[in-house]
Amino acid sequence: MTSDFPLYELSEEHGLLRETVRALADAKIAPKAAETDETAAFPQAAYEALIQADLHAVHIPEAYEGVGADALATVIVIEEVARACASSSLIPAVNKLGTVPILLSGSEDLKKRYLSPVARGEALFSYALSEPEAGSDAVAMRTRAVRDGDHWVLNGTKRWITNAGVSDYYTVMAVTDPDQGARGISAFVVEKNDPGVSFGALEKKLGIKGSPTREVIMDDVRIPADRIIGEEGTGFKTALATLDHTRVTIAAQALGIAQGALDYAIGYVKERKQFGKPIGDFQGVQFMLADMAMKLEAARQLTYAAAAKSERRMLGAAEPDLTFVSSAAKCYASDAAMEITTDAVQLLGGYGYVRDYPVERMMRDAKITQIYEGTNQIQRVVMSRALLK
Numbered sequence: 001m002t003s004d005f006p007l008y009e010l011s012e013e014h015g016l017l018r019e020t021v022r023a024l025a026d027a028k029i030a031p032k033a034a035e036t037d038e039t040a041a042f043p044q045a046a047y048e049a050l051i052q053a054d055l056h057a058v059h060i061p062e063a064y065e066g067v068g069a070d071a072l073a074t075v076i077v078i079e080e081v082a083r084a085c086a087s088s089s090l091i092p093a094v095n096k097l098g099t100v101p102i103l104l105s106g107s108e109d110l111k112k113r114y115l116s117p118v119a120r121g122e123a124l125f126s127y128a129l130s131e132p133e134a135g136s137d138a139v140a141m142r143t144r145a146v147r148d149g150d151h152w153v154l155n156g157t158k159r160w161i162t163n164a165g166v167s168d169y170y171t172v173m174a175v176t177d178p179d180q181g182a183r184g185i186s187a188f189v190v191e192k193n194d195p196g197v198s199f200g201a202l203e204k205k206l207g208i209k210g211s212p213t214r215e216v217i218m219d220d221v222r223i224p225a226d227r228i229i230g231e232e233g234t235g236f237k238t239a240l241a242t243l244d245h246t247r248v249t250i251a252a253q254a255l256g257i258a259q260g261a262l263d264y265a266i267g268y269v270k271e272r273k274q275f276g277k278p279i280g281d282f283q284g285v286q287f288m289l290a291d292m293a294m295k296l297e298a299a300r301q302l303t304y305a306a307a308a309k310s311e312r313r314m315l316g317a318a319e320p321d322l323t324f325v326s327s328a329a330k331c332y333a334s335d336a337a338m339e340i341t342t343d344a345v346q347l348l349g350g351y352g353y354v355r356d357y358p359v360e361r362m363m364r365d366a367k368i369t370q371i372y373e374g375t376n377q378i379q380r381v382v383m384s385r386a387l388l389k
């Protein structure tokens with residue numbers, strides 16, 4: 001049997017893309033990663049470097065002034081940026097998360113109006129599903145949108161919104177019919193400058209400190225009726241269909257963080273001497289490295305398979321197991337990243353525990369990948385439901 005596809009390998013373009021992003025991230029993003037963590041300031045210089053290289057929102061199709069990169073290319077970009085600085089990797093990742101609802105369900109007019117500024121690097125886009133009382137149980141949201149003539153009026157508070165305050169645009173899920181449960185939720189585009197929009201204080205976080213996390217508070221926010229994304233009552237489906245694609249990008253972020261920690265640990269164990277020889281000569285250390293690299297490679301294969309499915313779904317294929325595989329990739333890669341970064345700290349001994357070395361930051365950054373875009377318990381709920389249905 002002969003094949004007419006490349007036998008299970010990245011295309012030359014994907015390989016070249018990785019080299020390009022790694023060079024940019026090493027030169028322009030990695031040197032500021034510790035400072036970004038220390039100051040908890042939005043990584044503006046990284047954002048500008050990504051814009052210059054057209055890497056800040058690569059998934060946006062050419063029809064809307066984007067570069068039209070496929071899902072695997074988007075994963076590679078996020079992975080390589082995260083290898084240098086996890087906070088910065090949330091720029092391309094959350095631009096994708098915020099805009100996929102429009103790509104999946106938005107009108108042509110919304111696509112033209114809102115995707116092009118993001119593609120041009122003039123605006124960032126956030127995604128607002130979670131609320132103080134509705135995290136894992138997202139259907140329990142209370143934010144209300146009420147129709148008033150040619151407008152919708154939104155009231156409520158979204159919590160934990162990544163890049164809130166920095167982003168110009170927000171995909172906001174809100175209840176339009178309280179009697180319909182998930183089918184009574186609709187999605188809207190809300191702009192930062194809409195009267196009645198304000199932001200909570202910056203959360204003081206364990207990791208990804210350069211990525212602002214704030215509440216988005218809506219107080220009688222009046223938006224034109226055409227800012228609804230898709231039909232009324234379809235917002236929850238759009239929100240979850242979006243996560244089917246973007247949990248893959250969180251897996252990519254986890255891979256990048258883990259790769260950064262593994263690379264640093266490998267370099268360190270070759271240099272650090274105890275008992276008269278490099279600690280990398282000890283089999284106890286070598287076996288730890290082998291396990292770290294094995295888990296990382298397994299996570300990468302699963303993530304790339306999920307990205308391929310995500311791309312085929314975007315192109316119109318059914319891909320019925322995308323929900324399972326994207327959840328599995330996010331869950332597996334984030335658990336692997338937590339283990340690998342923790343082991344990297346261990347391999348540096350006392351030096352791993354202090355801020356003079358990057359691995360403790362990577363360990364703190366890895367933790368969030370087990371929590372957001374659905375905790376890993378919720379991923380297991382999603383996977384087991386897919387298996388049992």
Ligand code: CAA
Nearest residue numbers: 129135136137138139162182237240241323372373374378
């Ligand atoms: N695609 C499309 N529709 C879907 C779907 C999917 N993957 N999964 C479920 N649905 C539909 C269902 O068919 C159902 O619709 P109908 O009533 O019309 O049949 C509706 O959505 C409700 O589904 P469920 O009955 O399964 O809902 P549930 O309340 O039992 O729970 C859940 C669903 C899986 C637990 C979900 O609430 C969930 O994923 N929670 C986690 C929330 C989450 O991931 N938040 C991430 C926030 S973003 C973030 O964190 C940002 C960041 O990283 C930077």
Ligand code: FAD
Nearest residue numbers: 127128129130135136160161162213372373374375377378
């Ligand atoms: P809870 O839902 O209260 O969960 C608490 C614990 O209970 C967890 O361990 C959970 O796994 C467990 N649990 C809950 N239900 C079950 C169950 N059925 N079975 C087993 N265990 C269960 N949201 C957005 O909408 N947009 C964003 O941009 C965004 N960015 C974020 C950035 C950061 C830094 C953080 C911390 C969060 C962000 N989130 C965002 C929210 C994130 O998705 C939620 O924090 C997450 O979904 C969990 O919700 P919760 O915090 O309310 O925890």
